Amino acid sequence: MQVLWLYAHPDPRSLNGALRDEGIAVLREHGHEVVESDLYAMGWDPVVGHGDFQHDPAERLDVLTESQHALETGTLSPDIRREQEKLLWSDTVIVQFPLWWFGMPAILKGWFDRLFVQGFAQGVLDPRTGRAQRYGSGGLVGRRAMVLTTVGANAATTGPRGIHGDINDTLFPLLHGTLWYPGMTVVPPLVVNGAVKLSDEEYKAAVGRLRERLLTLPETEPLAFRSQNGGDYDEHLVLRPERAAGEEGLRIHYRTDDAEEQCERTGGDEEAER
Template sequence: MRVLWLYAHPDPRSLNGALRDHGIAVLREHGHEVRESDLYAMGWDPVVRAADFAHDPAERMDVLTESERALNDGTLHPDIRAEQEKLLWSDTVVVQFPLWWFGMPAILKGWFDRLFVQGFAQGVLDPVTGRARRYGDGGLVGRRALVITTVGANAATTGPRGIHGDLDEVLFPLTHGTLWYSGMTPVAPFVVNGAVALSDDEYTDAATRLTERLVTLPDADPIPFRHQNGGDYDPHLVLRDDHAPGETGVGIHQATDGVHCGRTGGDTEAPR
């Protein structure tokens, strides 16, 4: 595998830092290539600005239009181009972060905001049909993605009946709305609960589990999200009535009902 390890934690001595170092070492020991994007260490600017697109700040800016123009004429800001090149080099992306306020740290959200410009990860059209390529197709198709996150809360409270909400649903905007939308194929997230007060034995267990996940990553089953253009959705992109009949919620966008027409293919962590 050619792995881009995307990492967002402000302290390399943290639990996340230890897991990152362990995970990258495991991948390299098994012959995989790894490139890193340590956003805090890089001083990554998460804010979309006119300068990203060599746009005159005195003029009104349409972000989608200007980002696509800059992509096509080679005037995207150099730090965006450098990160896009890493992403295009990879066939596997690891996205690692502590869960803060039920989402990614702002610096990581800003990485996606700045990189996933029109014509690169969104707004990619099928040249034959003219239809948007997204949700299982698109500019980043062919890449596997693994989310690694640490959570302060215990597993029961982030389960289906837990007060914090089911963690798969909390991560849905990332796994489905960002990774799957842009064409990447996400696998089940790797989660470490109880991160604020993890014991040495619990860390050893987490590291062992991470080793297993990374070693088996090339053959891991993807999350069975439905393809937008695979036949499961009507022309208005609403799930057809014969799929998950009578059900609602984000879970209906996984093909767990035995009918699937798609192609195969809170608590926050304190630094430790």
């Protein structure tokens, strides 16, 4: 594998720092190539601005238009271009962070904000149909992504009936809306609970889980997100009534049975073209 390890924690002596070191060592021991983006160590600027696109600050900034123009003319800020090159080099992306206020640290959100510009990770069109390529197709197809996050709360409170909400729902905007949107294949996240008071034994268990997940990544069954152009959604991008009939919420955007999968394989693409 060619792995980009995207890491967001301010202290390398933290639990996250230790897990990052363990994970990268395991990958390299087994012959995989790894490049790192340690955002705090890099002093990464998370704020989108005129300078990203060599745009005149006196003029109104249309981020989508200007970002695509800068991408196409090679005038994106050098720090953005360097990170995009790492991402394009990789076939596997590990996104590691502590869960802060039910989301990513701001520095990591800003990495996606600045890199995922129009024409690169969004606004990518199918040249045959002019249809937007997203949610299963797009600019970053061919890459496999796994989220590694630490959570202070215990596993029961981040489970399906826990007070904090199901961790998979909490991570849905990242897993589905950021990684799956531009076409990356997303595998289930690795969540380390109880991070504030992790015992030595619990830490060893977490490292064991991490090792296993990393070494089996190419064979790991991905999350069963529905693809936009596979026939599950109508022309308005609303889930068809026969899919997850009578249900609502985030879970409807996962395939649920073999019948739906068979429909996607046979009639879905033809239906989406019409």
